[in-house]
Amino acid sequence: MVFDKEGEVFSIQTINLTKRFAKKKHRGFFGFLRRNQSNNKHNDVTVALDRVNLSIRPGELFGLLGPNGSGKTTTIKCLSTILIPDEGTTLVNGFDISKETSMVRASLGMVVGGERTLYWKLTARDNLMYFASLYKMQRRHAKQRIEELLETFQLSDRADERLEDYSTGMRQKIAIARALLHDPPILLLDEPTLGLDPGFARQIRSQIRELSEKQGKTILLTTHYMDEADQLCDRVAFINNGKIVAVDTPNRLKAMVKERELVEVAVYRPPADIEGHIRSLLPDAEVVKLIPGDEDEGNPSRIKIIGGTAEEQMGTVIDALRQRNVRIGSLNVGVPTLEDVFIKLTGAKLTEGGT
Amino acid sequence: MLKSSPQQFALRSNLLVVWNEIVKNIKTLLAYPTIIVFWAIFPIFWFIPFILQGQAFVGGLESASFAQLTGSGEYVPFIVIGAILNSYVNTLLFGMGENLRKEAYQGTLDYMLAAPCNKAYVLIGKAISESLSSTIFAISQLAISVLLFGMSITLGVIIPVFFIVILLILGLYGMSLIMAAFSLMYKQSHDLSESIGYIFYIFAPVRYPIESLPTWAQIFGKLIPLTYALIIVRSLMLLGTDLSTVYLEVIALLIIDVALLLAGFYLFSWMEEKTKKSGVISHH
Numbered sequence: 124m125v126f127d128k129e130g131e132v133f134s135i136q137t138i139n140l141t142k143r144f145a146k147k148k149h150r151g152f153f154g155f156l157r158r159n160q161s162n163n164k165h166n167d168v169t170v171a172l173d174r175v176n177l178s179i180r181p182g183e184l185f186g187l188l189g190p191n192g193s194g195k196t197t198t199i200k201c202l203s204t205i206l207i208p209d210e211g212t213t214l215v216n217g218f219d220i221s222k223e224t225s226m227v228r229a230s231l232g233m234v235v236g237g238e239r240t241l242y243w244k245l246t247a248r249d250n251l252m253y254f255a256s257l258y259k260m261q262r263r264h265a266k267q268r269i270e271e272l273l274e275t276f277q278l279s280d281r282a283d284e285r286l287e288d289y290s291t292g293m294r295q296k297i298a299i300a301r302a303l304l305h306d307p308p309i310l311l312l313d314e315p316t317l318g319l320d321p322g323f324a325r326q327i328r329s330q331i332r333e334l335s336e337k338q339g340k341t342i343l344l345t346t347h348y349m350d351e352a353d354q355l356c357d358r359v360a361f362i363n364n365g366k367i368v369a370v371d372t373p374n375r376l377k378a379m380v381k382e383r384e385l386v387e388v389a390v391y392r393p394p395a396d397i398e399g400h401i402r403s404l405l406p407d408a409e410v411v412k413l414i415p416g417d418e419d420e421g422n423p424s425r426i427k428i429i430g431g432t433a434e435e436q437m438g439t440v441i442d443a444l445r446q447r448n449v450r451i452g453s454l455n456v457g458v459p460t461l462e463d464v465f466i467k468l469t470g471a472k473l474t475e476g477g478t
Numbered sequence: 479m480l481k482s483s484p485q486q487f488a489l490r491s492n493l494l495v496v497w498n499e500i501v502k503n504i505k506t507l508l509a510y511p512t513i514i515v516f517w518a519i520f521p522i523f524w525f526i527p528f529i530l531q532g533q534a535f536v537g538g539l540e541s542a543s544f545a546q547l548t549g550s551g552e553y554v555p556f557i558v559i560g561a562i563l564n565s566y567v568n569t570l571l572f573g574m575g576e577n578l579r580k581e582a583y584q585g586t587l588d589y590m591l592a593a594p595c596n597k598a599y600v601l602i603g604k605a606i607s608e609s610l611s612s613t614i615f616a617i618s619q620l621a622i623s624v625l626l627f628g629m630s631i632t633l634g635v636i637i638p639v640f641f642i643v644i645l646l647i648l649g650l651y652g653m654s655l656i657m658a659a660f661s662l663m664y665k666q667s668h669d670l671s672e673s674i675g676y677i678f679y680i681f682a683p684v685r686y687p688i689e690s691l692p693t694w695a696q697i698f699g700k701l702i703p704l705t706y707a708l709i710i711v712r713s714l715m716l717l718g719t720d721l722s723t724v725y726l727e728v729i730a731l732l733i734i735d736v737a738l739l740l741a742g743f744y745l746f747s748w749m750e751e752k753t754k755k756s757g758v759i760s761h762h
């Protein structure tokens with residue numbers, strides 16, 4: 124545990140956590156001859172985490188939300204000691220990640236990379252037994268714990284089958300069971316429901332909730348599924364381009380745009396300048412954002428408008444779209460979601476690359 | 479009830495890491511049934527062509543000129559011992575780097591690195607499992623030599639030979655740590671392993687006595703642990719000597735082992751730190 128100046132207790136605390144990566148430039152076979160052309164070292168560096176400050180309380184289910192490449196996985200890899208940060212202080216369960224690595228590792232369980240990160244040619248039991256030994260668990264204790272976890276995840280009857288015969292959702296359950304083997308107080312879950320069918324995703328979410336509520340685990344969850352974060356998390360941090368842009372409860376974050384009405388129009392083949400055109404017609408709107416869809420997959424593009432009066436906006440938008448011969452799929456006036464908050468704060472949507 | 483001391487607990491948990499690493503690698507290997515065919519049949523092809531070639535050159539299984547260089551005219555056991563010990567070089571040099579690269583590719587390397595155990599024990603487990611498959615190869619090759627070429631083995635030499643094989647494995651373990659370090663940083667060590675494998679094959683007396691090499695090459699060859707292992711094992715098995723006769727070679731092998739192990743551990747830790755800083759640790 125970490126105490127701040129006011130005596131508040133934290134399970135995870137990062138102070139100005141910074142991580143930079145060298146950019147890989149492919150200069151071709153004779154590239155070394157051209158190496159000195161760029162003397163600006165700053166151009167050769169990507170700042171993956173830029174002075175990240177997070178304070179997560181014991182037993183809290185904390186969501187870290189951001190688009191791909193925003194720094195979510197890098198944060199988890201720094202916390203779990205897989206990467207060494209360049210700057211800042213990070214304490215996990217009271218231990219400094221750069222000085223007390225063994226204690227940090229023993230305090231954490233993680234799910235990163237999903238179902239592929241297991242040995243598919245081994246059985247579920249063999250996999251768990253192997254990872255238990257990496258956590259210095261004695262054989263008898265490990266066996267007992269593995270039985271408990273297989274029971275919890277309803278996989279006891281298939282424990283001696285190779286993972287190659289499991290479904291994606293079942294393998295993900297084993298990945299979560301692995302994180303729980305040594306009963307750590309803190310869990311780092313990186314996109315735990317990614318690629319799962321809705322049934323398995325629901326089961327995993329309910330297990331995550333249970334781990335937080337009944338077992339008091341501190342959980343740092345990264346996801347870009349807004350509904351998931353909204354349902355599960357006590358507090359949420361938005362991360363974009365390696366920077367934390369907001370931290371609060373989902374309700375308080377949504378309140379930032381709640382007073383404003385939200386209009387969402389599904390459109391087919393919108394012209395590239397439609398976003399700017401509508402913005403020029405709606406000076407009162409705080410956000411006008413075109414979110415490209417995938418029409419071949421049946422997902423039209425969406426235009427989101429936050430702020431102003433929905434009634435006035437609808438008429439203006441419909442007129443503007445008709446003038447440009449844009450086909451309208453549907454039109455909704457709705458309640459803002461966490462994604463809308465993220466759009467308002469960053470101008471980017473969560474399912475695209477960082478801005 | 480007796481309670482374990484912290485040292486006993488640490489030792490037991492470290493041994494468990496080694497054991498589970500071996501079990502994992504062996505079970506994964508056995509999940510591919512064709513490996514058995516490979517183990518049983520492939521060794522024949524490794525040395526039979528050289529024996530047949532030798533027979534064609536000297537017109538039999540013994541050679542007077544060969545006896546002048548090695549002290550024994552029978553070249554078949556000479557070649558068999560060379561092939562067997564060299565197979566440890568191949569599996570250990572290639573095995574460790576490839577094994578780590580595979581772990582990085584499937585994402586399990588991150589979990590190893592994020593676990594509190596000492597990674598050296600994971601690597602020891604990997605080296606032992608690679609050595610076990612070499613030993614199965616060695617037994618196959620010996621069995622073929624006894625059955626097809628009438629090679630005889632004195633039971634008394636088994637323990638000293640086993641001791642020398644362990645010393646060879648320790649030196650190769652140091653080298654395989656160096657390969658593993660390269661694998662962490664550059665995501666492949668295959669070319670380097672292959673180059674070192676060829677250097678060993680040429681400069682160590684695998685297929686010919688070291689005296690066949692020019693003087694400068696003999697000096698270079700004496701920096702290679704395989705050279706001493708071959709000289710000692712052949713002396714024990716073919717000339718009927720004991721370890722006291724070849725104690726200088728045993729000491730040289732021990733010194734090279736220590737140097738390689740120290741270099742291997744240092745380089746691996748250095749590369750691990752470097753790749754964790756640069757972020758390439760999880761790449762594949």
